[in-house]
Amino acid sequence: MRAGDRAYRTLRTEILDGELEPGTVLQEVEQSTRLGVSRTPVREALRQLAADGLVEASGRGTVVTAVERDDIVSLYELREALEAKAAGLAAQRHEDAPFLAIRDRLREAPQLLAQGEEGLVAYFAIVDDLDDAIEAAVANPFLATALRSVQLHSARIRRLSRHNPERLRAAAGEHLLIVDAILARDPELASHATHVHLHMSLTNALATSADAA
Amino acid sequence: MRAGDRAYRTLRTEILDGELEPGTVLQEVEQSTRLGVSRTPVREALRQLAADGLVEASGRGTVVTAVERDDIVSLYELREALEAKAAGLAAQRHEDAPFLAIRDRLREAPQLLAQGEEGLVAYFAIVDDLDDAIEAAVANPFLATALRSVQLHSARIRRLSRHNPERLRAAAGEHLLIVDAILARDPELASHATHVHLHMSLTNALATSADAA
DNA sequence: GCGGCCATCCGTGTATACATTGAGGTCGGA
DNA sequence: TCCGACCTCAATGTATACACGGATGGCCGC
Numbered sequence: 001m002r003a004g005d006r007a008y009r010t011l012r013t014e015i016l017d018g019e020l021e022p023g024t025v026l027q028e029v030e031q032s033t034r035l036g037v038s039r040t041p042v043r044e045a046l047r048q049l050a051a052d053g054l055v056e057a058s059g060r061g062t063v064v065t066a067v068e069r070d071d072i073v074s075l076y077e078l079r080e081a082l083e084a085k086a087a088g089l090a091a092q093r094h095e096d097a098p099f100l101a102i103r104d105r106l107r108e109a110p111q112l113l114a115q116g117e118e119g120l121v122a123y124f125a126i127v128d129d130l131d132d133a134i135e136a137a138v139a140n141p142f143l144a145t146a147l148r149s150v151q152l153h154s155a156r157i158r159r160l161s162r163h164n165p166e167r168l169r170a171a172a173g174e175h176l177l178i179v180d181a182i183l184a185r186d187p188e189l190a191s192h193a194t195h196v197h198l199h200m201s202l203t204n205a206l207a208t209s210a211d212a213a
Numbered sequence: 214m215r216a217g218d219r220a221y222r223t224l225r226t227e228i229l230d231g232e233l234e235p236g237t238v239l240q241e242v243e244q245s246t247r248l249g250v251s252r253t254p255v256r257e258a259l260r261q262l263a264a265d266g267l268v269e270a271s272g273r274g275t276v277v278t279a280v281e282r283d284d285i286v287s288l289y290e291l292r293e294a295l296e297a298k299a300a301g302l303a304a305q306r307h308e309d310a311p312f313l314a315i316r317d318r319l320r321e322a323p324q325l326l327a328q329g330e331e332g333l334v335a336y337f338a339i340v341d342d343l344d345d346a347i348e349a350a351v352a353n354p355f356l357a358t359a360l361r362s363v364q365l366h367s368a369r370i371r372r373l374s375r376h377n378p379e380r381l382r383a384a385a386g387e388h389l390l391i392v393d394a395i396l397a398r399d400p401e402l403a404s405h406a407t408h409v410h411l412h413m414s415l416t417n418a419l420a421t422s423a424d425a426a
Numbered sequence: 427g428c429g430g431c432c433a434t435c436c437g438t439g440t441a442t443a444c445a446t447t448g449a450g451g452t453c454g455g456a
Numbered sequence: 457t458c459c460g461a462c463c464t465c466a467a468t469g470t471a472t473a474c475a476c477g478g479a480t481g482g483c484c485g486c
Contacts, residue, residue: 002469028438038471040253043438047257051264053358060437060479074353081298081356089290140287142366143294145266146359153355215439240467251441256468273449273467 004041007031008048015054015064016155022066026055052152069209072157076202079150080195086138086147087178087194088187094137096183102130103179109172113165123168124158130175134182160208167204174200217254220244221261228267228277229368235279239268265365282422285370289415292363293408299351299360300391300407301400307350309396315343316392322385326378336381337371343388347395373421380417387413 011031014020032042046062049055055062105126112119131151135144161167174197181190224244227233245255259275262268268275318339325332344364348357374380387410394403 004469027436029436032471039438040470040472044256044260047260048264051261053355071354074355077298077302077353078355078359081294082359085290085294140290141284142266142287142291142363146291146295146362149359150355217439242467245441252468253440253442 002041003037004044007035007037007041007045010035011045011049012052012054012152015049016152018159020064022064024064025061026064027061052149054152054156067153067157069206072202072205072209075150075153075157076198076205079154080198082143082146082150083134083198084191084194086134086143087182087190089140089143090134090137091182091185091187091190093139094133094182098129098133098136099179099183102126102133103176103183105129106172106176106179110169113168113172120162120168123172127171127175130179137182157205157209160205161201164204164208171197171201215254216250217257220248220250220254220258223248224258224262225265225267225365228262229365231372233277235277237277238274239277240274265362267365267369280366280370282419285415285418285422288363288366288370289411289418292367293411295356295359295363296347296411297404297407299347299356300395300403302353302356303347303350304395304398304400304403306352307346307395311342311346311349312392312396315339315346316389316396318342319385319389319392323382326381326385333375333381336385340384340388343392350395370418370422373418374414377417377421384410384414 011020011026020026026046028039028042028046031046032039035042046055050057050062054065056065109123109126112123115122131147135147138144161171174193177193178190178197181193224233224239233239239259241252241255241259244259245252248255259268263270263275267278269278322336322339325336328335344360348360351357374384387406390406391403391410394406
């Protein structure tokens with residue numbers, strides 16, 4: 001793989017996982033020595049991260065962006081617009097098979113969530129697969145790009161609800177509703193179920209971030 | 214200004230204006246000599262254009278992407294999700310002043326559109342200002358980024374309706390409805406008026422592209 | 427002692443040299 | 457004559473040297 005891509009993925013993972021905290025200054029020479037590549041691929045990675053909105057060029061050096069409360073609200077406004085639309089379109093045009101498979105897996109989610117850390121990982125894998133299935137069903141490259149952008153930022157704040165099993169069980173139920181609506185080919189219901197899910201998710205995220213603050 | 218930004222803007226303008234037609238291969242050395250900068254800024258510009266979706270890395274060299282009929286439909290699906298949401302939010306939270314100004318200008322649009330090329334430019338300036346006013350009113354950086362992306366691609370296909378005065382007059386009326394809905398602080402009406410406008414715009418764009426083909 | 431100015435240094439911006447990879451053409455053998 | 461392999465070349469990927477600019481710290485003057 002190209003060194004630039006590796007640098008990008010490494011830095012992105014570190015930012016999403018919170019290893020690189022908001023406010024951290026990423027200097028080109030410093031990162032190039034740390035990652036073992038020259039400045040050129042590092043620059044490329046930083047540019048791409050800036051395009052993603054994960055870092056910000058700030059005069060001297062590039063800074064990891066913060067996730068403020070207002071940002072969470074803003075992100076969820078965009079998510080609602082995109083994901084409600086996507087769910088509606090997926091309800092109109094999709095193959096049943098992948099959604100049937102995801103439905104079965106979601107039904108097992110409560111048991112999964114009782115199994116600690118590895119169950120958590122497995123649960124998030126289901127959610128990610130649902131996102132992928134919807135993206136594939138919608139078959140809209142522009143919408144797909146926009147969705148991937150919000151998923152990136154969502155992953156960053158997902159850590160907020162990570163240790164709230166009760167919320168995650170509820171979320172699994174909401175996801176199941178969305179899948180059922182898609183399988184029922186009911187666009188309006190799929191949209192509204194998505195709206196409901198995002199509303200609950202936002203409420204929880206805000207409460208959690210308020211606790212953390 | 215930085216050479217990389219200049220290269221990016223130059224190439225972007227050329228692509229949007231159709232000077233660089235879809236399928237054109239942009240090679241780094243070739244462009245660097247043409248633009249009078251070294252490969253480094255050109256690379257940066259090409260990367261950014263790729264992130265915008267205006268070019269595509271294709272094995273050897275970077276190729277200007279095409280705008281197929283399916284792409285137009287896909288783009289409008291995304292536009293509907295984003296712009297309907299944005300119009301609704303703008304209706305809920307905005308300062309009246311900029312929208313009052315735009316309303317007055319839109320009322321003069323029919324006269325403007327009778328004035329040939331320079332009137333056309335003036336008209337598109339109003340539409341762009343409306344986009345900016347909505348973006349400012351919504352005050353959502355994530356949504357703003359997504360909107361800018363679709364505006365970029367919309368500008369590319371705007372050329373299709375450029376020489377259809379009848380359609381443009383109708384579009385001015387539709388924009389006026391949206392502005393009125395925002396000023397009336399009626400989110401649902403603003404969303405639906407946007408939906409209607411995009412539907413008409415898409416219908417026209419598809420008809421025009423079918424003629425061109 | 428404080429404030430402003432100048433010099434220096436650090437970090438990014440740009441150019442270019444070197445490495446690598448992949449595609450296309452040509453030559454040889456079946 | 458056709459197929460395949462190897463070689464060559466060109467274009468991208470990477471590294472590094474040089475240019476430029478701003479910020480900071482020290483020094484001088486008031």
